[in-house]
Amino acid sequence: xxxxxIYRGIWxxxxxxAGLQALxxxxxxSRLVREGALMTAAAFSWRDNxxxxxxxxxxxxxxxxxxxxxxxxxxxxxxxxxxxxxxxxVDVFHFNEPAGYEHWLRKAxxxxxxxxxxxxxxxxxxxxxxxxxxxxxxxxxxGDKYEIIAMHENLLFGYQEFPKVIEDPVVPGRLSTKGTPxxxxxxxxxxxxQPWEDDGYLYFKPVELIYAYYIGEIHSEEExxxxxx
Numbered sequence: 079x080x081x082x083x084i085y086r087g088i089w090x091x092x093x094x095x096a097g098l099q100a101l102x103x104x105x106x107x108s109r110l111v112r113e114g115a116l117m118t119a120a121a122f123s124w125r126d127n128x129x130x131x132x133x134x135x136x137x138x139x140x141x142x143x144x145x146x147x148x149x150x151x152x153x154x155x156x157x158x159x160x161x162x163x164x165x166x167x168v169d170v171f172h173f174n175e176p177a178g179y180e181h182w183l184r185k186a187x188x189x190x191x192x193x194x195x196x197x198x199x200x201x202x203x204x205x206x207x208x209x210x211x212x213x214x215x216x217x218x219x220x221g222d223k224y225e226i227i228a229m230h231e232n233l234l235f236g237y238q239e240f241p242k243v244i245e246d247p248v249v250p251g252r253l254s255t256k257g258t259p260x261x262x263x264x265x266x267x268x269x270x271x272q273p274w275e276d277d278g279y280l281y282f283k284p285v286e287l288i289y290a291y292y293i294g295e296i297h298s299e300e301e302x303x304x305x306x307x
Contacts, residue, residue: 082172083139084131087153089127089153094126097152098128103147104146110144128288135179168230170210173222192284202270206267207229209258209259220245224237224243
């Protein structure tokens, strides 16, 4: 069973550069991918935020084990019995979901792994989830197999891979209704997002990739290294 995990962290004041350097040098994520505990692991940076995206193979892996080196540079989040370095972001939309290990393996090389962010208007958060859950579970139309959008407060973080893979979901939808607008434009997503302060643009903007590892690529690189040796 593959579980998709997305987390958000915030750098302590003045700790961003040190934290990013620690993440770039950390071998934990690549080791977990190499050992098969994770299928994919990626980290992204935006302003004072850092995001983790990873896919657990079987047992769910704590984010502190994936990005342990970043811990000392992150603020503590309150809200539970113990402060946390990483806040789990809520999966609010995906076109597809893992039906098993073989189903989720990439069948072709991935050229780019992209993270993106957007802000919702707070009064439109429930509407955004409502429309997207309908679309997701009614299987109203097909989209990118590996795309996922997660939320913490009114911040959205999206993960994508290119080239896109478009295929029918294997896992059945959870709704038998037909409430998704036939014309998706009628959902008026343009009214859901806060304009960006710098240019007034709506929707998602890309963020910086720190690292990305995938089990097929790591094993291929190791085999190539053995051949060259």
